[in-house]
Amino acid sequence: MKHCFLCLSMMLLVACAQTGPATGYDEPTNRSDPNSPAMLNVRMGVAYFERQDYDLALEKLKRAIAMDPKLAIAHSALALVYSTMGAGNEASKHYKASVKFAPNDPIILNNYGTFLCQQGDYKKALEFYQRTLANPFYKTPETVHENAGVCLMKDDLFDEAERHFRAALSVNPEMTVSLYNMAILSAGQDRPLKARAFIQRLSRLQALDERMLTVAYQVERKLGNENEANKYLTQLRKLK
Template sequence: MKQIYKLCILSLLINACTSINPEGNCSPKDKKNAELNVQLGIEYMRRGRNNIALQRLKKSLNFCPSFAKGHNAIAVLYERVAETKKAEFHYQQALKYEPENPDINSNYGQFLCRLNKWKEAEKHFLKAVSDPVYNLPEVPYTNAGICALHNQEIDKAEQYLRKALQNNVKFPRALYQMAVLKYKQNHYPQANDYLLRYLRVAKHTPQTLWLGIRIEKALNNRDKEASYILLLRKNFPDSAEIQMLNQKNYH
């Protein structure tokens, strides 16, 4: 699931190209250079070359210190490498310059959720979806659902995940999380339905295979359970899910 999260965050960074507020007193040339370096930084992040990405993102902010997109991108990078204080600073700087930006609010909400600040995170998720022209409301709704689920607010988690799917019926992360939620509720046929819907639009991950194993075990479908186990062993032999399988840790 971490990999899915990373890809989603990077897509948000790319989508957040339009500035809501002007970048302070930065000249058009400086803003152009700042944008170029952010795009390069994001591409290096995609490739896992975080050191070079950091250099580019710092260079972007040198060109335009009030460039919200640059602060957002570098905050995501610092979060990725567990530099929590630096990530917090740059998220706040990004919101200082573009407080209404839905992508920044969604990213910051997920950051706060990881710090176990659910109520504060929820405010930013709701801020993100309050923008009537935002074209990706399923992302903050899904993030809110995941955060609520982690905080044992099951009803609220389902509410947010359903809103995500109302906005995008094929959104993979929301489908997967609904499958997780239904499994936690012991609603195994529904969990299986959501997992199958996920597989119509996305590929298996170690997490989806592990969930499938547990669902089929609960449904007493031994052949399907064995099929999922085979796929997990074949495609993800070094995953944490293999360790849980070997330890028979089905919780």
């Protein structure tokens, strides 16, 4: 089963990466019978969250926890609702509970790492990302590497960020956030040929935004390719 509430959580990191995607979600293993009343309330809570009906989402998820206080997925979902509503303290409480009741579940650990990074606790976030990556059965390590890379970028740890972006791309060459940030890093480290390669790969997957068009323009100027530079400049002017 896949849930969109983690997709939305991941989208927040994508936005951070591009101002500086959404991915699938495998349900945590720490849960009760999928047809239990608690899990039914979790599913209803997620559905209400997707519709942005946060009050009903809270009601259903709180009911799930009342039925099964150790249900990690319910705590993780409730934490995301609170985080989306700006209730950081409540979100933190339930993320901690989810980790307490599913300490080895990589999905739970990744969720909490994402929250910590959004809160600016980068070092602790990286600890949880590393714990997630340590699980050999985690199905999408590239998303965790990408999250870790974004978090390290926000902490100005560029060499470590590059290592994670490259790891993500080695698993899935179409990770757009990793391509985006590798272009930024390569340009900033005076590696214009590498930057160009990442920009070209990214442009085959999505339209370039204003920041990336600016980088592309600067890279082509650096390489002495005025024709290509002017093409990017034209695209930039159309965005103004």
